[in-house]
Amino acid sequence: MKVLLRNPSREIEVPGPLRVHALLERLDINREAVLVISDGTLVTGDAVLPPEVTVEIRPVISGGAL
Protein backbone atom coordinates (compact mmCIF):
# COMPACT_ATOMS: atom_id res chain seq x y z
CA MET A 1 0.00 0.00 0.00
CA LYS A 2 0.97 3.60 -0.52
CA VAL A 3 1.47 5.50 2.74
CA LEU A 4 1.54 9.30 2.84
CA LEU A 5 3.44 10.83 5.73
CA ARG A 6 3.72 14.49 6.72
CA ASN A 7 6.25 16.88 8.20
CA PRO A 8 7.99 16.51 5.85
CA SER A 9 5.51 15.24 3.24
CA ARG A 10 6.68 11.95 1.76
CA GLU A 11 5.32 8.73 0.35
CA ILE A 12 6.44 5.21 1.19
CA GLU A 13 5.38 1.73 0.10
CA VAL A 14 4.41 -0.83 2.75
CA PRO A 15 3.35 -4.39 1.89
CA GLY A 16 -0.30 -5.16 2.78
CA PRO A 17 -2.72 -6.34 3.97
CA LEU A 18 -2.01 -4.93 7.39
CA ARG A 19 -3.98 -3.78 10.40
CA VAL A 20 -3.80 -0.05 11.19
CA HIS A 21 -2.17 -0.76 14.57
CA ALA A 22 0.46 -2.95 12.96
CA LEU A 23 1.22 -0.32 10.34
CA LEU A 24 1.75 2.35 13.00
CA GLU A 25 3.89 -0.01 15.05
CA ARG A 26 6.00 -0.87 12.06
CA LEU A 27 6.61 2.83 11.39
CA ASP A 28 7.17 3.49 15.11
CA ILE A 29 4.39 6.07 15.26
CA ASN A 30 2.44 6.75 18.46
CA ARG A 31 -1.23 6.14 17.72
CA GLU A 32 -2.27 9.00 20.00
CA ALA A 33 -0.41 11.41 17.74
CA VAL A 34 -2.04 10.61 14.38
CA LEU A 35 -5.21 9.92 12.46
CA VAL A 36 -5.22 7.27 9.77
CA ILE A 37 -7.22 8.10 6.67
CA SER A 38 -7.78 5.40 4.08
CA ASP A 39 -9.49 6.27 0.80
CA GLY A 40 -10.71 9.53 2.28
CA THR A 41 -12.28 8.11 5.44
CA LEU A 42 -11.04 7.70 8.99
CA VAL A 43 -10.31 4.14 10.06
CA THR A 44 -10.04 2.59 13.53
CA GLY A 45 -6.97 0.78 14.85
CA ASP A 46 -8.32 -2.71 14.18
CA ALA A 47 -9.23 -2.02 10.52
CA VAL A 48 -7.38 -4.12 7.93
CA LEU A 49 -5.79 -2.11 5.15
CA PRO A 50 -5.78 -3.96 1.80
CA PRO A 51 -2.64 -3.97 -0.37
CA GLU A 52 -3.91 -1.59 -3.06
CA VAL A 53 -5.06 1.22 -0.83
CA THR A 54 -3.60 4.70 -0.32
CA VAL A 55 -3.32 5.61 3.35
CA GLU A 56 -2.60 8.98 4.87
CA ILE A 57 -1.06 9.14 8.32
CA ARG A 58 -1.90 12.63 9.50
CA PRO A 59 -0.19 14.05 12.59
CA VAL A 60 -2.56 15.79 14.99
CA ILE A 61 0.00 17.40 17.30
CA SER A 62 0.37 21.13 16.99
CA GLY A 63 2.93 23.14 18.87
CA GLY A 64 3.45 26.71 19.79
CA ALA A 65 2.74 29.10 22.58
CA LEU A 66 -0.44 28.38 24.41
Add this chain to the structure above:
Amino acid sequence: MKCRACSRPAVIDIRRHNTAFCQDCFVRHCRDQVERTVHAYDMFGPDDRVLVAVSGGKDSLALWDILLDLGVRADGLYLGLGIGEYSDASGRYARDFASRRGAKLVEVDIPTTFGFDIPTGAPAARRTPCSACGLSKRHLFNQAALDGGYDVVATGHNLDDEAAVLFGNVLRWDLAYLGRQLPVLPADDGFARKVKPLVRLSERETAAYCVLKGIEYIVEECPMAEGNRHLGYKGALNDVEVRSPGSKAAFYFGFLERVAPLVETHATEQRADLHPCPECGSPTVSEVCAFCRLAEKARRNASRGGHPPETDSSTEHR
Protein backbone atom coordinates in the same frame (compact mmCIF):
# COMPACT_ATOMS: atom_id res chain seq x y z
CA MET B 1 -15.00 -2.18 15.55
CA LYS B 2 -18.54 -0.98 16.11
CA CYS B 3 -19.99 2.30 17.32
CA ARG B 4 -20.72 2.06 21.05
CA ALA B 5 -23.82 4.18 20.65
CA CYS B 6 -25.54 2.73 17.58
CA SER B 7 -23.57 -0.38 16.47
CA ARG B 8 -22.84 0.90 12.98
CA PRO B 9 -19.20 0.54 11.83
CA ALA B 10 -16.93 2.84 13.85
CA VAL B 11 -14.58 5.40 12.28
CA ILE B 12 -12.69 6.35 15.42
CA ASP B 13 -11.72 4.65 18.65
CA ILE B 14 -11.11 6.67 21.81
CA ARG B 15 -9.09 4.52 24.15
CA ARG B 16 -9.27 6.74 27.21
CA HIS B 17 -13.06 6.39 27.14
CA ASN B 18 -12.75 2.76 26.07
CA THR B 19 -15.16 3.50 23.25
CA ALA B 20 -15.55 3.91 19.50
CA PHE B 21 -17.97 5.94 17.41
CA CYS B 22 -19.43 6.14 13.92
CA GLN B 23 -19.31 9.50 12.18
CA ASP B 24 -22.65 10.88 13.43
CA CYS B 25 -22.24 9.67 16.99
CA PHE B 26 -18.68 11.04 17.13
CA VAL B 27 -19.78 14.51 16.01
CA ARG B 28 -22.48 14.38 18.67
CA HIS B 29 -19.90 13.23 21.24
CA CYS B 30 -17.71 16.27 20.48
CA ARG B 31 -20.63 18.66 20.68
CA ASP B 32 -21.77 17.08 23.98
CA GLN B 33 -18.31 17.37 25.48
CA VAL B 34 -18.15 21.06 24.62
CA GLU B 35 -21.66 21.74 25.87
CA ARG B 36 -20.86 19.94 29.11
CA THR B 37 -17.66 21.94 29.57
CA VAL B 38 -19.40 25.25 28.90
CA HIS B 39 -22.02 24.45 31.53
CA ALA B 40 -19.69 22.87 34.08
CA TYR B 41 -17.46 25.94 34.22
CA ASP B 42 -20.22 28.45 33.52
CA MET B 43 -18.26 29.79 30.54
CA PHE B 44 -21.00 31.85 28.93
CA GLY B 45 -24.76 32.09 28.62
CA PRO B 46 -27.14 32.19 25.64
CA ASP B 47 -27.02 36.00 25.37
CA ASP B 48 -23.26 36.37 25.55
CA ARG B 49 -21.29 37.38 22.47
CA VAL B 50 -18.26 35.15 22.03
CA LEU B 51 -15.09 35.99 20.11
CA VAL B 52 -13.33 32.82 18.94
CA ALA B 53 -9.58 33.05 18.44
CA VAL B 54 -9.23 31.46 15.01
CA SER B 55 -5.86 30.34 13.64
CA GLY B 56 -6.95 28.28 10.64
CA GLY B 57 -5.88 25.13 12.49
CA LYS B 58 -8.03 22.17 13.53
CA ASP B 59 -8.75 23.21 17.11
CA SER B 60 -10.01 26.73 16.55
CA LEU B 61 -12.09 25.77 13.50
CA ALA B 62 -13.61 22.78 15.31
CA LEU B 63 -14.41 25.03 18.25
CA TRP B 64 -16.02 27.68 16.08
CA ASP B 65 -18.03 25.07 14.19
CA ILE B 66 -19.29 23.42 17.38
CA LEU B 67 -20.22 26.74 18.98
CA LEU B 68 -22.15 27.77 15.87
CA ASP B 69 -23.93 24.40 15.85
CA LEU B 70 -24.83 24.93 19.50
CA GLY B 71 -26.41 28.25 18.56
CA VAL B 72 -23.82 30.39 20.32
CA ARG B 73 -23.36 33.96 19.01
CA ALA B 74 -19.74 33.36 18.00
CA ASP B 75 -17.64 35.56 15.70
CA GLY B 76 -14.05 34.71 14.76
CA LEU B 77 -10.88 36.75 15.07
CA TYR B 78 -7.91 35.92 12.87
CA LEU B 79 -4.50 37.41 13.60
CA GLY B 80 -2.05 37.80 10.73
CA LEU B 81 1.34 36.96 12.24
CA GLY B 82 3.43 37.62 9.15
CA ILE B 83 4.87 34.09 9.06
CA GLY B 84 5.23 33.87 5.28
CA GLU B 85 3.35 31.16 3.39
CA TYR B 86 2.14 29.61 6.68
CA SER B 87 0.23 32.78 7.55
CA ASP B 88 -1.11 33.18 4.01
CA ALA B 89 -2.44 29.62 3.97
CA SER B 90 -3.87 29.65 7.50
CA GLY B 91 -5.66 32.94 6.78
CA ARG B 92 -7.24 31.36 3.71
CA TYR B 93 -8.56 28.42 5.75
CA ALA B 94 -10.05 30.79 8.32
CA ARG B 95 -11.71 32.95 5.63
CA ASP B 96 -13.02 29.94 3.70
CA PHE B 97 -14.57 28.49 6.82
CA ALA B 98 -16.19 31.81 7.74
CA SER B 99 -17.68 32.29 4.30
CA ARG B 100 -18.95 28.69 4.10
CA ARG B 101 -20.65 29.01 7.47
CA GLY B 102 -21.79 32.58 6.86
CA ALA B 103 -20.01 33.61 10.05
CA LYS B 104 -18.29 36.88 10.77
CA LEU B 105 -14.49 36.90 10.82
CA VAL B 106 -12.62 39.93 12.14
CA GLU B 107 -9.00 40.21 10.99
CA VAL B 108 -6.07 42.02 12.51
CA ASP B 109 -2.83 41.88 10.57
CA ILE B 110 0.18 42.48 12.80
CA PRO B 111 2.60 43.56 10.01
CA THR B 112 0.26 46.14 8.48
CA THR B 113 -1.20 47.32 11.79
CA PHE B 114 1.83 47.34 14.07
CA GLY B 115 4.75 47.41 11.62
CA PHE B 116 6.50 44.16 12.50
CA ASP B 117 6.18 40.41 11.99
CA ILE B 118 6.79 37.50 14.36
CA PRO B 119 9.84 35.91 12.65
CA THR B 120 11.94 39.13 12.63
CA GLY B 121 10.29 40.90 15.56
CA ALA B 122 10.87 38.10 18.08
CA PRO B 123 14.68 38.06 17.93
CA ALA B 124 14.78 41.87 17.91
CA ALA B 125 12.94 41.78 21.22
CA ARG B 126 15.11 38.88 22.44
CA ARG B 127 12.21 36.50 22.60
CA THR B 128 11.59 33.11 21.00
CA PRO B 129 9.07 33.31 18.14
CA CYS B 130 6.44 31.44 20.16
CA SER B 131 6.90 33.70 23.16
CA ALA B 132 6.50 36.86 21.03
CA CYS B 133 3.61 35.25 19.20
CA GLY B 134 1.83 34.09 22.36
CA LEU B 135 2.23 37.49 23.97
CA SER B 136 0.86 39.23 20.85
CA LYS B 137 -2.09 36.84 20.65
CA ARG B 138 -3.08 37.30 24.30
CA HIS B 139 -2.80 41.06 24.01
CA LEU B 140 -4.59 41.48 20.69
CA PHE B 141 -7.39 39.00 21.37
CA ASN B 142 -8.11 40.77 24.63
CA GLN B 143 -8.01 44.18 22.98
CA ALA B 144 -10.27 43.08 20.13
CA ALA B 145 -12.78 41.59 22.56
CA LEU B 146 -12.96 44.77 24.62
CA ASP B 147 -13.11 47.02 21.53
CA GLY B 148 -15.77 44.88 19.87
CA GLY B 149 -17.96 44.63 22.97
CA TYR B 150 -17.61 40.83 23.27
CA ASP B 151 -18.34 39.19 26.61
CA VAL B 152 -15.80 36.44 26.29
CA VAL B 153 -12.79 35.23 24.27
CA ALA B 154 -12.84 31.50 23.47
CA THR B 155 -9.64 29.70 22.49
CA GLY B 156 -9.16 26.24 21.02
CA HIS B 157 -6.88 24.85 23.73
CA ASN B 158 -7.51 21.11 23.88
CA LEU B 159 -6.75 18.46 26.49
CA ASP B 160 -3.26 17.82 25.06
CA ASP B 161 -2.41 21.53 25.11
CA GLU B 162 -3.52 21.90 28.70
CA ALA B 163 -1.80 18.71 29.85
CA ALA B 164 1.45 19.82 28.15
CA VAL B 165 1.35 23.29 29.70
CA LEU B 166 0.52 21.77 33.07
CA PHE B 167 3.45 19.39 32.71
CA GLY B 168 5.78 22.34 32.01
CA ASN B 169 4.41 24.36 34.91
CA VAL B 170 4.76 21.40 37.26
CA LEU B 171 8.33 20.69 36.13
CA ARG B 172 9.20 24.23 37.21
CA TRP B 173 6.65 24.38 40.06
CA ASP B 174 5.58 27.71 38.69
CA LEU B 175 2.80 28.54 41.14
CA ALA B 176 1.75 31.81 39.50
CA TYR B 177 1.16 30.05 36.17
CA LEU B 178 -0.41 27.04 37.85
CA GLY B 179 -2.81 29.36 39.65
CA ARG B 180 -3.98 30.75 36.32
CA GLN B 181 -4.18 27.49 34.37
CA LEU B 182 -7.95 27.22 34.51
CA PRO B 183 -10.56 26.62 31.81
CA VAL B 184 -12.12 29.99 32.69
CA LEU B 185 -10.39 33.21 33.62
CA PRO B 186 -12.99 35.68 34.83
CA ALA B 187 -13.19 39.20 33.44
CA ASP B 188 -11.27 41.82 35.37
CA ASP B 189 -10.51 45.51 34.93
CA GLY B 190 -9.21 45.70 31.37
CA PHE B 191 -9.34 41.93 30.82
CA ALA B 192 -12.10 40.11 28.95
CA ARG B 193 -13.25 36.72 30.24
CA LYS B 194 -11.26 33.86 28.67
CA VAL B 195 -12.60 30.36 28.20
CA LYS B 196 -11.30 27.05 26.82
CA PRO B 197 -14.33 24.96 25.83
CA LEU B 198 -12.26 22.15 24.20
CA VAL B 199 -10.44 20.94 27.31
CA ARG B 200 -12.39 17.69 27.32
CA LEU B 201 -11.33 16.81 23.77
CA SER B 202 -7.91 15.53 22.77
CA GLU B 203 -6.06 16.78 19.70
CA ARG B 204 -6.82 13.56 17.96
CA GLU B 205 -10.52 14.18 18.50
CA THR B 206 -10.49 17.78 17.25
CA ALA B 207 -8.58 16.71 14.14
CA ALA B 208 -10.99 13.82 13.56
CA TYR B 209 -13.93 16.17 14.03
CA CYS B 210 -12.63 18.40 11.22
CA VAL B 211 -11.96 15.46 8.91
CA LEU B 212 -15.43 14.02 9.50
CA LYS B 213 -17.22 17.34 9.17
CA GLY B 214 -15.30 18.18 5.99
CA ILE B 215 -13.65 21.22 7.57
CA GLU B 216 -10.40 22.02 5.81
CA TYR B 217 -7.65 23.28 8.08
CA ILE B 218 -3.94 23.89 7.91
CA VAL B 219 -2.27 20.54 8.59
CA GLU B 220 1.29 21.80 8.18
CA GLU B 221 2.99 22.83 11.37
CA CYS B 222 3.97 26.47 11.85
CA PRO B 223 7.64 26.68 10.80
CA MET B 224 8.45 28.53 14.03
CA ALA B 225 7.27 25.64 16.24
CA GLU B 226 10.35 23.48 15.58
CA GLY B 227 12.00 22.40 18.81
CA ASN B 228 9.30 24.12 20.87
CA ARG B 229 9.22 22.91 24.46
CA HIS B 230 5.52 22.10 24.42
CA LEU B 231 5.94 19.73 21.51
CA GLY B 232 8.46 17.77 23.57
CA TYR B 233 6.05 17.61 26.52
CA LYS B 234 3.25 16.41 24.28
CA GLY B 235 5.44 13.61 22.94
CA ALA B 236 6.39 12.57 26.47
CA LEU B 237 2.76 12.57 27.62
CA ASN B 238 1.65 10.56 24.60
CA ASP B 239 4.29 7.94 25.41
CA VAL B 240 2.62 7.58 28.80
CA GLU B 241 -0.89 7.73 27.34
CA VAL B 242 -0.30 4.93 24.86
CA ARG B 243 0.73 2.58 27.66
CA SER B 244 -1.92 3.80 30.05
CA PRO B 245 -4.91 5.38 28.30
CA GLY B 246 -6.57 8.13 30.30
CA SER B 247 -3.35 9.39 31.89
CA LYS B 248 -3.50 12.84 30.28
CA ALA B 249 -7.09 13.40 31.35
CA ALA B 250 -6.38 12.14 34.88
CA PHE B 251 -3.36 14.43 35.11
CA TYR B 252 -5.21 17.54 33.96
CA PHE B 253 -8.61 17.03 35.58
CA GLY B 254 -6.99 15.82 38.81
CA PHE B 255 -5.11 19.10 38.86
CA LEU B 256 -8.27 21.12 38.29
CA GLU B 257 -10.15 19.34 41.05
CA ARG B 258 -7.53 18.86 43.71
CA VAL B 259 -4.61 21.24 43.16
CA ALA B 260 -5.92 24.34 41.37
CA PRO B 261 -7.96 25.49 44.40
CA LEU B 262 -4.80 25.34 46.52
CA VAL B 263 -2.67 27.50 44.21
CA GLU B 264 -5.34 30.01 43.14
CA THR B 265 -4.04 32.78 45.40
CA HIS B 266 -0.61 32.76 43.74
CA ALA B 267 -2.16 34.01 40.52
CA THR B 268 -4.03 36.95 42.05
CA GLU B 269 -0.99 38.36 43.87
CA GLN B 270 0.57 39.32 40.55
CA ARG B 271 -2.36 41.50 39.57
CA ALA B 272 -2.02 43.80 42.55
CA ASP B 273 -0.15 46.75 40.95
CA LEU B 274 -1.87 46.92 37.58
CA HIS B 275 -2.18 50.28 35.84
CA PRO B 276 -3.05 51.20 32.25
CA CYS B 277 -0.25 51.12 29.66
CA PRO B 278 0.39 54.72 28.46
CA GLU B 279 0.62 53.53 24.83
CA CYS B 280 -2.41 51.24 24.47
CA GLY B 281 -4.35 51.42 27.73
CA SER B 282 -4.02 47.69 28.56
CA PRO B 283 -3.47 46.85 32.20
CA THR B 284 0.17 46.17 33.00
CA VAL B 285 2.49 45.89 36.01
CA SER B 286 5.45 47.43 34.17
CA GLU B 287 5.71 50.98 32.88
CA VAL B 288 4.78 50.19 29.27
CA CYS B 289 2.98 46.89 28.57
CA ALA B 290 4.89 43.87 27.23
CA PHE B 291 3.20 44.01 23.83
CA CYS B 292 3.99 47.70 23.26
CA ARG B 293 7.61 47.07 24.28
CA LEU B 294 7.81 44.12 21.89
CA ALA B 295 6.30 46.17 19.04
CA GLU B 296 8.64 49.08 19.72
CA LYS B 297 11.79 46.92 19.68
CA ALA B 298 10.63 44.98 16.64
CA ARG B 299 9.85 48.18 14.68
CA ARG B 300 13.17 49.74 15.60
CA ASN B 301 14.90 46.66 14.23
CA ALA B 302 12.77 46.70 11.08
CA SER B 303 13.66 50.33 10.33
CA ARG B 304 17.33 49.40 10.63
CA GLY B 305 17.20 47.13 7.59
CA GLY B 306 14.29 44.74 8.12
CA HIS B 307 11.13 45.33 6.15
CA PRO B 308 8.97 48.08 7.67
CA PRO B 309 5.39 47.69 6.47
CA GLU B 310 2.87 50.53 6.39
CA THR B 311 0.41 51.16 9.19
CA ASP B 312 -3.23 50.39 8.65
CA SER B 313 -6.17 49.41 10.81
CA SER B 314 -7.95 46.08 11.05
CA THR B 315 -10.36 44.83 8.41
CA GLU B 316 -13.52 42.81 8.70
CA HIS B 317 -14.67 39.88 6.60
CA ARG B 318 -18.01 38.29 6.27
